[in-house]
Amino acid sequence: MIPPWQKSASDKLDKMVQQNHLPHALLITGVDKIGKLNLTQNFIQKLLCPSSSCGTCEFCQSLQKDQPEEELGHSVLIRRSHYPNLIYCRTELNDSGSMSKEIRVDQIRAFCEVLSKTADSLQIGVIFYADQMNNNAANSLLKTLEEPRKNTLIILLAHNINLLPKTILSRCQTIHINPTYDQESADWLSNQITENTRDDFDSMQLLESSHGVPQKALDDLKGxxxxxxxxxxxxxxxxxxxxxxxxxxxxxxxxxxxxxxxxxxxxxxxxxxxxxxxxxxxxxxxxxxxxxxxxxxxxxxxxxxxxxxxxxxxxxxxxxxxxxxxxxxxxxxxxxxxxxxxxxxx
Ligand SMILES: [Zn+2]
Structure with missing residues (x-):
């Protein structure tokens, strides 16, 4: 489901597909918890499903089983989707059990290697978050971005594009998700709050206190x-x-x-x-x-x-x-x- 504040970003993506202008590399930006991964997963499902996210075909079913956010151990360089031509790359748990702060070059190498195999159907690689790549990792990715391949789509997600090298930015088409303060988002938020506590909160005020990030408002409420x-x-x-x-x-x-x-x-x-x-x-x-x-x-x-x-x-x-x-x-x-x-x- 596309929540209201992601709609305009989602429409822009749909338009690229309709007009046959889908680039080789997309960059999806926005503040923490604004829904970059959600937007990406929705978009991939629409791309692959023959009847635009029906929810029941083999593509939809395998994508819905994916849990890219799940934390996996140190040895996992990339993770495969239940859909065979989709891979994810993200920071991993390190040996001491805490989350690594950066995406390393060996992860990006493995990521690019998988994407370099020839395939008849679309291959997709998602990196979240690209602003966590260290310098070597970013350089390694750049080589792949410089030689785009047919049938390959790379999607980078980033909180802060200022942390990404300009050389990478210039190779990507950027889609930004804005914070939201409109009534539709406030209503969405209100619907997420359990009924017995809903009257205690003004959903517009909640949105404001979370600087326009509905998911942050929900998390704040839990604390x-x-x-x-x-x-x-x-x-x-x-x-x-x-x-x-x-x-x-x-x-x-x-x-x-x-x-x-x-x-x-x-x-x-x-x-x-x-x-x-x-x-x-x-x-x-x-x-x-x-x-x-x-x-x-x-x-x-x-x-x-x-x-x-x-x-x-x-x-x-x-x-x-x-x-x-x-x-x-x-x-x-x-x-x-x-x-x-x-x-x-x-
Ligand atoms: Zn489907």
Whole structure:
């Protein structure tokens, strides 16, 4: 099944097939958990099944048995699909039982060797994730990409294309899956949540807290991330409406970066409400917007964005968050926006 936010990427793939423009190498990109492998498997099924993913023919049945995500041991260089002309390549468990961080050159060699055999029907090789290939592996793959063979399709999946050599990028046609914030995806999400808890959550808010990645929202719900996120957001709003609450921020400890992102989200929402000039669903946030100038909202958003970038450095993030929160707690009655200590151009 193609979920709503993968539809446009899926349509682009279908179009390539219909117009007979299927390239030798495809690159499917998007953030973690957005559904790159799901899209790929759906696409392969449509390619192979004679009646577009009927679900019952021999092709569909063998593909449905595949579990490429399953972790296999160190000696497994590539894995074969139940469909004989399809192979997968991914990181493997190393000898100590933890997941290897990179795809090695011997894996890519084995992958390319299988694909170099002549075949009458389409041969497909999938690498996930291509941005995990080490330099030697990438170089080895490049040779195969430079000499495309008839009847062969290589599909690379990647979270971050900046980690891939330009020489590889230039040989692939790229399809990107975007994060989603639309109602159709929110409804999809809502349908995935068990009925007895569905009323407890606003699926649009869930999507926002997971930065537009529905599967991440579901995983967050399984843990207690979403509940934590709600409590951070509530406390942030309490702080701005009654600044003395700033002395009681224990729940932020060890979650400083996430709290900054939560504040970033609130400020973005606040600016949206102010621009559209009609109230949002969050009553407390509406009160904040009413009392705060555009200028101060923008400036604090700017500083919060900077603080988030700086959080990746060795900066003392507790102090950074404290300094940002002092300004946030007074944002509704600031005469002059102050320079926040420790926040520099980054
Ligand atoms: Zn079928």
């Amino acid at each position: 207690d991330y979403f509940l934590k996120y709600q409590s951070w957001q509530n406390l942030l709003l309490e702080i701005v409406l009654s600044p003395t609450k700033i002395s009681n921020t224990d729940i932020f400890v060890d979650h400083e970066l996430e709290v900054l992102k939560c504040l970033q989200h609130l400020l973005n929402e606040a600016i949206k409400i102010k621009v559209l000039d009609h109230e949002g669903a969050n009553l407390e946030l509406n009160q904040v917007v009413e009392k705060t100038s555009f200028n101060n909202l923008f400036k604090l958003l700017d500083d919060t964005n900077r603080a988030i970038s700086m959080a990746q450095t060795t900066i003392n993030i507790k102090l950074l968050l404290d300094n940002v929160l002092v300004v946030w707690s007074h944002i509704t009655n600031l005469k002059k926006y102050p320079a926040i200590t420790n926040i520099q151009e980054y």
